[in-house]
Amino acid sequence: MTAKRYAGIHNELQGGMTPTANIIRDAWVFGLIPEEETCEGWTVQGIDDLYDKVSAAWAPYGHLASNLPSELRERHARIYEAAVTRARATGWDPDRLEED
Template identity: 75%
Template sequence: MKSKIYEGIHKQEDGAMTPTANVIRDAWVFGILPEDETCEGWVLQGIDALYDKVSAAWEPYGHLASNLPPELRERHARIYAAAVERARAEGWNPELGDDD
């Protein structure tokens, strides 16, 4: 059985506006991963383990960015603003279609 390999956050379609990319961005916010780690070449088990670490990091804040302390809230805002800007430049449209 061949393991699925993640292409990396900067190689995903539609500007990487996916749950996996959000886990990576959140890992950047909490300092679990350095911001230059794209997770390119990671296997699914590695992404799953990262999800567990990110979920545990969010727990004290109720999984809400508004509950983050100022330093983390500012980092979150910066990382996600850049992600939205990049995604829009790559053609991502946040509007839901009739089939969504």
């Protein structure tokens, strides 16, 4: 049986505005993987392992961006602002999610 593979953050539906994509973006913020890594082709187990590392990295900050030190907070803002811009350009509309 073949393991299910992740499509990659830039190939996701909803412009990459999903929980899995958030794990990847947070991994970029904390330097757990390079920002060029899209995780395309990763197995579910690989994503789960990354989630565990991301969760551990967030723990000292109470899982709140506002508690991050300035360098990480600035990186977080840059990465997430770019993600929202990219998602909107591909048709993602957060208001539509509230209507569904």
